[in-house]
């Protein structure tokens with residue numbers, strides 16, 4: 001029988017920032033497809049909850065303490081995963097943080113926190129896992145970037161800059177590691193309701209403004225990420241590397257059309 005290129009059964013994945021939000025969702029999503037998942041974050045207790053949820057469904061998972069801003073902590077988690085399963089096939093490089101304020105008001109501490117988590121952390125996770133992947137014959141690295149990495153967003157200076165850097169890192173590592181059979185890609189979601197964005201999206205005016213700005217007239221959901229993730233971490237994307245896939249309902253394609261005005265016969269878009 002022909003092998004299903006989307007089949008992930010028996011693979012081993014490491015998910016950074018797996019305690020909540022997107023990381024938690026993707027850890028459970030992969031486990032449902034038969035992947036053994038190592039769930040890491042600074043909150044071991046929350047990671048253990050995610051692991052219990054996975055174990056209760058009869059799949060395999062293990063929790064690890066991980067602070068991605070500390071390369072020693074990354075190394076300890078990767079060694080732990082290797083001691084547990086002997087290899088890492090998939091890295092979901094997801095841990096991330098954000099501070100929202102005008103560029104004039106950022107402190108050095110805030111800049112360092114965002115960069116050390118979103119960019120330095122992602123780089124050293126990729127480096128440490130790649131070393132193990134090279135020994136194991138290859139693997140897939142998926143960076144969780146952001147729509148804000150492609151489009152500059154005011155009040156998100158360090159975040160937006162860190163994600164633009166992550167996109168460039170995705171391409172550079174893809175070029176360097178193709179020879180080792182390691183593919184490196186990224187997803188770049190727009191707003192999705194998670195603990196990171198929940199408070200901010202609570203304002204009804206802001207919510208309306210953001211949905212109106214979206215060509216598909218809605219924000220993203222966690223399940224909107226699943227298709228691209230499955231594609232990029234499976235053999236279905238065997239010839240895709242160095243790519244950033246925007247999961248944003250078309251926002252990065254251009255200006256959203258005003259549905260009401262255009263249905264009344266007005267032309268869309270100004271020039």
Ligand SMILES: NC(=O)c1ccc[n+]([C@@H]2O[C@H](COP(=O)([O-])OP(=O)(O)OC[C@H]3O[C@@H](n4cnc5c(N)ncnc54)[C@H](OP(=O)(O)O)[C@@H]3O)[C@@H](O)[C@H]2O)c1
Nearest residue numbers: 017019021022041042043067068095096146191192194196
């Ligand atoms: N939600 C959105 O709208 C959206 C859109 C685009 C991109 N993203 C990206 O998606 C990723 C996840 O975001 P989210 O919305 O799920 O946010 P979230 O709910 O706040 O979750 C962030 C995760 O990152 C972990 N984390 C933060 N700092 C860490 C560190 N130093 N070491 C290890 N883990 C760390 C947190 O775990 P602990 O606190 O337990 O350590 C948590 O599990 C981020 O990279 C974010 O930039 C989110």
